[in-house]
Amino acid sequence: MTVVLAGSMAVATPASASDAWGIVCNLKENTWLRAAPHSHVLRTLTAGRGFRWHGQVWALDDDVWLYGHGAEAPSQDGWVPGRNTTC
Secondary structure (H helix, E strand, C coil), X not given: CEEEECCEEEECCCCXXXXXXXXXXXXXXCEEEECCCCCCEEEEECCCCEEEEEEEEEEECCEEEEEEEECCCCCCCEXXXXXXXXX
């Protein structure tokens, strides 16, 4: 699909997303996506963007981590602190 606006041309590209099941939440603050809870950082996810939680949880007392991916990298899953999301 091509969209033409006021004499300029912009090509619309389809959004990509993981086909994995999940609940879409938002990130409340910039958040590190990690390989495992308290493990090494894979990337930084931006506050206000979406996070698709795949339903997996790691928890110890009030230290809760959710497994999924951010809108910036739908093909890279990892863990984020649950308190940083609206899930």
